[in-house]
Amino acid sequence: MSFLPSPGHLLGADLWPGDLQTIIQNHVSIHQLQQWECFPTSLCHMIEWATVARHLTAPDRRRSHLLVYKTLPIPEPCDALYPVSVRIYGFLDKFCVSDFGNWNGDCARAACAVQSLTINSMGNTAAWRNQIECLNLAATFASCILKIPLPSVQFRHHLHLQRKVFSKRLFDLQESQAARNNSPHAQNAHIPKLPEYPWEWNGPLEILEMQQDGNVTPIHELLLSRGDFVEIDAEFDLVVARNYYSQSPATADLAPQQATNAPLATNSPTEVQRIQINQISEEQPSVHPSESTMQELDPSSSQLTHRHSTGFMPVNTAPL
Known part of the structure; x- marks a missing residue:
């Protein structure tokens, strides 16, 4: 995971009020940051720090492009990829982060099911603008590498993040059934019947809470409240839609x-808010021409997408 810096601080903490600065700096010492953990501040730096890789066998061809770290300080398998993830701070607005998000149990709507949340600045304009500029730098970089224009400025006032609840998997049907049987929800009568192959549940969104001493513990999503100061670990979700007749602009979303909820000492309990977000229609897969500027993955090998973490964060390793 990487940190979005400000001109005066590697964690961008100096732009937040004093109590929030303490929360941000409790996680990691700026003197212990490695190069890959320091998000670039310019396009020149970004070129040396990250690249766009293409997974040729990804089930969703629109999402076969990944923004990945270019160099890491530890030896890795030659076919391992580490998507760039960033730590974002803000105040929780609307959210729907239960295990199955906005899914209503209809297997025909599995492609539309998402977990989502929105965060805002709550008046901390300088800190918020700094984060937005860093995120837009990454979007601009991806657009330049892909040679596909962005439809507009990708990140503006509020930040809306979402991840799919289910994904299509390209593996054997017996393997899929074994994974379903081993799921902790497989024998739970209160959980709706999960979609059949090739759909696979992506698992819960990990929700944590930071204690006053800096320790972090898992919590249930019902303990989140609108207005909480939160820290989000997010990856860039690059979406490229093309067909034989036209080229649609690329988009860079946050997944x-x-x-992590970081309660302030002055916080008072507030009512938990929930939202119903609009159903998202699934676009048809499209054909992607190869780009010489991108790193292409050998479809005959078994590439793995790994997540790098910082400090207390656990490392999650899962196939793409």
């Missing part, structure tokens, strides 16, 4: 991987 949350982990949410």
Whole structure:
């Protein structure tokens, strides 16, 4: 995981109020940050720090492009990829982060099911603008590498993050059934019947809470409240839609991987808010021409997508 810096601080903490600065700096010492953990501040730096890789056998061809770290300080298998993830701070607004998000149990709507949350600045304009500029730098970089224009500025006032509840998997049907049987929800009568192959549940969004001493413990999503100051670990979700007749602009979204609630001493209990977000229609897969500027993965090998973590964060390793 990487940190979004400000001109005066590697964690960008100096732009937040004093109590929030303490929360941000409790996680890691700026003197212990490695190069890959320091998000670039310019396009020149980004070129040396990250690249766009293409997974040729990804089930969703629109999402076969990944923004990945270019160099890491530890030896890795030659076919391992580490998607760039960033730590974002803000105040929780609307959210729907239960295990199955907005899914209503209809297997025909599995492609539309998402977990989502929105965060805002709550008046901390300088800190928020700094985060937005860093995120837009990454979007611009991906657009330049892909040679596909962005439809507009990708990140503006509020930040809306979402991840799919189910994904299509390209593996044997027996393997899929074994994974379903081993799921902790497989024998739970209160959980709706999960979609059949090739759909696979992506698992819960990890929700944590930071204690006053800096320790972090898992919590249930019902303990989140609108207005909480949260830290989000998010990856860039690059979506490229093309067909034989036209080229659609690329988009760079944010997919949350982990949410940490960092309660302030002055916080008072507030009612938990829930939202119903609009159903998202699934676009048809499209054909992607190869790009010489991108790193292409050998479809005959078994590439793995790994998640790098910092400090207390657990390392999650899962096939793409």
